[in-house]
Amino acid sequence: MQGFERKDGALLVDGLSVAALADQFGTPSYIYSGARLLANYRQFAKAISGLDCQIHFAVKANSALGVISLLAGAGAGADIVSGGELERALRAGVAAEKIIFSGVGKQDAEIAAALRAGIGQINAESAAEIDRISLVAEQMGCIAPVALRVNVNVDPGSHAKISTGQASTKFGIPTADGQAAHLYRRISTDPHIRAAGLAVHIGSQIRDLAPFEAAYTALLSLAEQLQEEGLEVPGLDLGGGLGVDYQQSQPTDFAGYGALVTRLFGNRGYRLGFEPGRSITADAGILLTRTLYIKPGDDKQFVIVDAAMNDLLRPTLYEAFHLIEPVAEKLASAPVGLVDIVGPVCETGDYLALGREMGQLARDDLLAVFGAGAYGAVMASTYNTRPEAAEILVVDGTVHCLRPRRSLDDLLAAEINPLV
Numbered sequence: 001m002q003g004f005e006r007k008d009g010a011l012l013v014d015g016l017s018v019a020a021l022a023d024q025f026g027t028p029s030y031i032y033s034g035a036r037l038l039a040n041y042r043q044f045a046k047a048i049s050g051l052d053c054q055i056h057f058a059v060k061a062n063s064a065l066g067v068i069s070l071l072a073g074a075g076a077g078a079d080i081v082s083g084g085e086l087e088r089a090l091r092a093g094v095a096a097e098k099i100i101f102s103g104v105g106k107q108d109a110e111i112a113a114a115l116r117a118g119i120g121q122i123n124a125e126s127a128a129e130i131d132r133i134s135l136v137a138e139q140m141g142c143i144a145p146v147a148l149r150v151n152v153n154v155d156p157g158s159h160a161k162i163s164t165g166q167a168s169t170k171f172g173i174p175t176a177d178g179q180a181a182h183l184y185r186r187i188s189t190d191p192h193i194r195a196a197g198l199a200v201h202i203g204s205q206i207r208d209l210a211p212f213e214a215a216y217t218a219l220l221s222l223a224e225q226l227q228e229e230g231l232e233v234p235g236l237d238l239g240g241g242l243g244v245d246y247q248q249s250q251p252t253d254f255a256g257y258g259a260l261v262t263r264l265f266g267n268r269g270y271r272l273g274f275e276p277g278r279s280i281t282a283d284a285g286i287l288l289t290r291t292l293y294i295k296p297g298d299d300k301q302f303v304i305v306d307a308a309m310n311d312l313l314r315p316t317l318y319e320a321f322h323l324i325e326p327v328a329e330k331l332a333s334a335p336v337g338l339v340d341i342v343g344p345v346c347e348t349g350d351y352l353a354l355g356r357e358m359g360q361l362a363r364d365d366l367l368a369v370f371g372a373g374a375y376g377a378v379m380a381s382t383y384n385t386r387p388e389a390a391e392i393l394v395v396d397g398t399v400h401c402l403r404p405r406r407s408l409d410d411l412l413a414a415e416i417n418p419l420v
């Protein structure tokens with residue numbers, strides 16, 4: 001079985017009982033399906049198999065070492081956005097030359113660490129950053145492989161907080177005023193830089209292919225223009241952003257996306273890069289939580305569970321919808337009306353779902369929050385001094401605990417209190 005399925009009403013992950021995992025590891029816990037992770041990766045790879053390309057898994061979507069290693073074993077490189085993620089990717093076994101370093105604010109030490117490791121590419125996002133990369137490379141006596149992340153001013157039609165394609169955002173170097181072309185000429189002549197090509201990433205959770213087409217067409221026209229000038233543009237990094245169906249859990253449209261990029265970039269001689277995150281991991285993970293209390297409200301019930309906004313920030317940060325179901329399917333349990341599923345954190349914004357139709361729930365009922373495999377555990381905090389949720393990965397019938405729940409002793413051991 002690939003992923004989360006029901007058998008005789010009980011929820012299974014790759015054929016194993018989710019309820020049994022809750023008993024073993026407690027709640028809240030993230031549960032990841034190794035089969036679903038690999039199936040998503042392979043479907044993505046298959047959809048672009050006609051192209052000369054490399055997939056770099058966007059580690060920020062799910063940076064558990066075990067998840068990165070599983071995908072690296074299937075051939076994935078890594079797209080990283082910090083020195084911390086560089087360290088993770090290397091420790092997880094990703095080959096340095098398969099790592100791409102993205103992000104607007106790289107520190108000197110992070111640039112140096114990346115060059116020391118010998119990573120495949122740094123995507124630069126400003127003139128000032130290019131200067132800095134060149135300087136660090138000069139000091140280290142090496143040549144930095146640099147691509148320019150361009151801003152093509154395309155609205156991805158996604159939530160404002162995860163849209164990066166418009167000119168108004170901090171991301172990329174604008175193509176509109178000739179700045180990107182100007183800076184590409186500059187990196188092509190810099191003795192400490194090897195110009196690796198162009199990159200674009202317009203945002204996340206993009207389900208309509210039209211914004212991709214607009215962005216990629218603009219990227220391609222800049223690449224052709226630069227080549228006509230005699231500059232070398234060996235690679236085009238097409239970013240991530242492919243969206244998933246959080247509402248109905250319909251399969252992700254890997255094939256449609258693959259057909260689009262194959263039509264646009266097939267046989268053009270570019271080495272292509274892809275940076276999918278969400279589309280690989282979102283539907284491969286659930287957040288498992290248990291009901292603590294049922295509390296009647298004015299016009300709805302509050303279902304108070306043991307997972308909170310510190311475990312899964314997406315509902316309150318992005319107004320994101322996550323499908324939530326009881327782990328044990330209740331037979332013919334009529335909806336009791338609208339419920340808010342909320343956590344114990346002392347904020348009104350602490351909720352996993354608002355205004356849902358649910359059957360009657362009782363104390364200790366297990367709930368599965370679907371679509372939690374991307375931007376879930378990675379965004380967790382210990383707000384309210386709550387230890388992070390455990391993270392569990394099932395691979396080929398074996399259960400691996402990737403991150404045990406920390407004890408309060410461990411949590412507090414990271415602090416120093418000289419005043420007691």
Ligand SMILES: *Cc1c(COP(=O)(O)O)cnc(C)c1O
Binds near residue numbers: 061103242277278
């Ligand atoms: C976040 C990010 C990605 C991954 O985006 P998804 O929507 O998760 O596929 C890829 N590239 C860059 C530069 C990013 O910042």
